[in-house]
Amino acid sequence: MIELEKISKTYRMGSSEVLALKEVSLLIGSGEFVSIIGPSGSGKTTLMNIIGCLDTPTSGHYRLGGEAVETLSVNRTAALRNATIGFVFQSFNLLPKLNALENVELPLVYAGLRKKERRHRATEMLERVGLLDRARHRPNELSGGQRQRVAIARALSVHPGMVLADEPTGALDSVTGEEIMGLFEELHRDGVTIILVTHEKNLALRARRMLSLHDGDVVEDSATAFVQEQEQEQERDRS
Numbered sequence: 001m002i003e004l005e006k007i008s009k010t011y012r013m014g015s016s017e018v019l020a021l022k023e024v025s026l027l028i029g030s031g032e033f034v035s036i037i038g039p040s041g042s043g044k045t046t047l048m049n050i051i052g053c054l055d056t057p058t059s060g061h062y063r064l065g066g067e068a069v070e071t072l073s074v075n076r077t078a079a080l081r082n083a084t085i086g087f088v089f090q091s092f093n094l095l096p097k098l099n100a101l102e103n104v105e106l107p108l109v110y111a112g113l114r115k116k117e118r119r120h121r122a123t124e125m126l127e128r129v130g131l132l133d134r135a136r137h138r139p140n141e142l143s144g145g146q147r148q149r150v151a152i153a154r155a156l157s158v159h160p161g162m163v164l165a166d167e168p169t170g171a172l173d174s175v176t177g178e179e180i181m182g183l184f185e186e187l188h189r190d191g192v193t194i195i196l197v198t199h200e201k202n203l204a205l206r207a208r209r210m211l212s213l214h215d216g217d218v219v220e221d222s223a224t225a226f227v228q229e230q231e232q233e234q235e236r237d238r239s
């Protein structure tokens with residue numbers, strides 16, 4: 001469970017200030033599939049960074065899984081983040097000298113797992129994203145979509161309850177982007193919380209809930225047409 005209460009974020013640069021988030025209050029439940037949309041500079045990445053405990057708000061309160069994040073030490077925050085959140089970025093952020101399997105294993109090295117368990121889990125995750133046959137390939141031997149699948153497998157390797165994805169399809173063509181969205185939908189069906197930043201409305205509408213940001217404010221928080229269609233179908237079935 002994510003609980004944001006009047007979260008504001010101000011960036012200071014010399015004598016000037018940018019108010020990137022303005023008293024944002026939000027509840028996101030376990031297992032939700034939420035997209036965040038908004039124009040460039042509206043605060044999407046800032047909000048994701050705060051939810052992901054990669055940055056701290058200037059004011060307000062953030063509880064993650066019941067823990068008040070502002071009261072935690074840096075080490076405890078890092079431990080909470082590593083155990084609960086998998087990150088997926090537009091630029092994949094894979095290490096070029098490691099092959100796909102080794103990239104997926106990396107968070108498990110940091111988590112202190114033994115080699116045999118790491119191999120087992122990383123293999124399982126590559127299979128999950130349909131890339132087992134590319135396990136020994138380095139990132140430059142993979143397509144963009146395959147690289148993003150490796151990055152998603154890496155995010156999943158620690159079995160996080162939540163995946164935060166910042167423009168995960170931004171570097172991909174539309175067909176490959178659709179495939180990656182299909183993978184997020186599968187994860188959602190498996191109970192993983194998905195929060196996805198995108199500037200493409202057709203992709204945002206594939207989530208079950210869409211938040212629109214404008215100038216640091218959440219200006220819309222709505223169930224997507226996908227959910228409305230499902231509700232209408234259920235209504236028809238009942239009548």
Ligand SMILES: Nc1ncnc2c1ncn2[C@@H]1O[C@H](COP(=O)(O)OP(=O)(O)OP(=O)(O)O)[C@@H](O)[C@H]1O
Binds near residue numbers: 046
């Ligand atoms: N490190 C920083 N220092 C100063 N200002 C920043 C910093 N990061 C973001 N900002 C400013 O905060 C505001 C929100 O930025 P943010 O990156 O969250 O927006 P965004 O919606 O993700 O934009 P985009 O779609 O272009 O990635 C912008 O005005 C931006 O210039």
